[in-house]
Amino acid sequence: MTETMVGILLATLGAGTPLVFAALGELVTEKSGVLNLGVEGMMIVGAVCGFAVAAESENLWLGVVMSVFAGAGMALLFGILTLTFQANQVAAGLALTIFGIGLSAYIGLDYTSVALTGIQQIHVPVLSDIPVIGPLIFSLDPLLYLSFVAFGAITYFLYKTKTGLLLRAVGESPESAVSLGYPVIAIRYMAVLFGGAMAGLGGAYLALVYTPLWVEAMTAGRGWIALALVVFSTWRPARVMVGAYLFGGVTIIQFHVQGFGVDIPSQLLSMLPYLATIVVLVLISRDINTIRLNAPASLGKAYHPSV
């Protein structure tokens, strides 16, 4: 029984981690006042580029690095459109997702039947032999550890550093930030690129650890769920983590329900994460003030320095 529970918890961690990366990245982007709806597109391009490079070079870590750059590259496109060309952020984000899904299908054609051995767990000597917490804490894969580090670093950065404060100030009021002499557009570019890199990492986790495979459209809406998680978290990193593992759990339940002898068609079970997303969105936005008080005040609004 404990073994099954540990198995389920591990699977939950694994399923939640792509969401952790993507949602934490989007959180930073949104804190700067930019709404990038292209997470799904950045994630899937990150996944396919990472997988392709890993397959060609037979070096998984080179693949991970490629994912990061691919995600950031996609984000750069978004940044140029919305920050330099002042395009509508909603439309540009949608364009990024449509483009990313097409591009990834094109790049990934030669890799659909390629098998890779994914990134393996690290077994900390001695400690990983402890029952329950050994497998749950001391024998995870390195990217999962990286996601914990990212959570800590982002929380510290946003709330304990001057640059983090500046980033949040830009998101609240770009006008005040610019009048104090801070480069609003440059800061937003940084935040957008970081968000893209993190979405790319999320893609890398899917393609190089979680599955590890390349399948067309394999992100299956995880980028959108990550966006919903940011709202659900009311823009707080710790709640992003909770939300991501909650969704990881929902994803895993569908594989176990049938194992417990409950006869529900698999397609209906696969709806669970999407329905759960809608439910949590409703719960969190029910009170209009929760969103109004917590969302960065300039979120989604274009800002031009000379206006």
Next chain:
Amino acid sequence: MLKIEPRPQPSKQMAYLSPLIAVGLTLVTGVIFSLLVGLNPLSAFHAFFISPIDDLYGLGELGVKAAPLMLIAVGLAIGFRSNVWNIGAEGQLTFGAICGGGLALYFYEVESAWILPIMILGGAVGGMLWASIPAFLRTRFNTNEILVSLMLNYVAILLLSYLVHDPWRDPDGFNFPESRLFSDSALLPVVLEGTRLHLGIIIALIAVVLGWIFVRKSFVGYQMQVAGLADLAALYAGFKRKRMVWIGLLVGGGAAGIAGLCEVAGPIGQLLPSVSPGYGYAAIIVAFVGRLHPIGILLASLLMSLLYLGGESAQMDLGLPSAITGVFQGVLLFYLLGADLFINFRVKITKTVATRSVGEVAS
């Protein structure tokens, strides 16, 4: 030195010019792309844009694919004009196909001229029902309609997959996940002999006219446009935001639902696990490239339809993957959004360092 400064008034010419610039730049990108992958740009251009429509059948196919795009985009544009972001057209299309197609299966034994109108109505109601979920959650619980409508796309597609795998599977279909073939009286008639062009194109053209009337002549259309341009002004004038959310989503959902029904009762002729090659998403691009205007949408849907056909023909003639269609759809929208900058801003050439803007002095 080049400097970008706001125009005193948005440029009308640029608003019409920018889709053309975007199409031009997309073509240039296509030429560069074909050079990069070692293709002759001329033969690539021919394969993509000429050979799919060089005969009557090809022209019919252009209409077959333009019809759903046109219909959905006209519906979506009405919402987009008032900042109601319905990106769930793919799901509304699918649910419309489920409801309308379900009626076709239910009346399988019946031969009557009434079946088709009932199915079309079923498609419209299905699409509207699916769109009413984000509308209700937005107006009642303030829930983001972008994310809800998008999530429902996945739910609708999974529902269709379940239906054709199990309860609605063709009993004589060798276990393939497909419904029965619809009976003749449940199929849309072909309107052009020698092609597959079906009644759907007439419905789409009617929608263009209705859309035009709605935008130009009706008070609600005017209210919704004001709400899109200036939220506060609309509020001040007493236009009800909630009503606009409902109208925007229901019109878009209804149009997408009819488009879905027309696909299954037209070129497909039965229910399959997948009934749309992403029309619901492509229609978003069509709406933008068409400037949210019915006439613009008509032209943009033909262009986007050609991109679909071109992708298929490039696959056959040049061995390029059809995924290339999605890439160029995205590229087109990128260029359009970029070119739109010049509607509200203009480039001014200034004489180097001497003139510095306020922003630069501050930093």
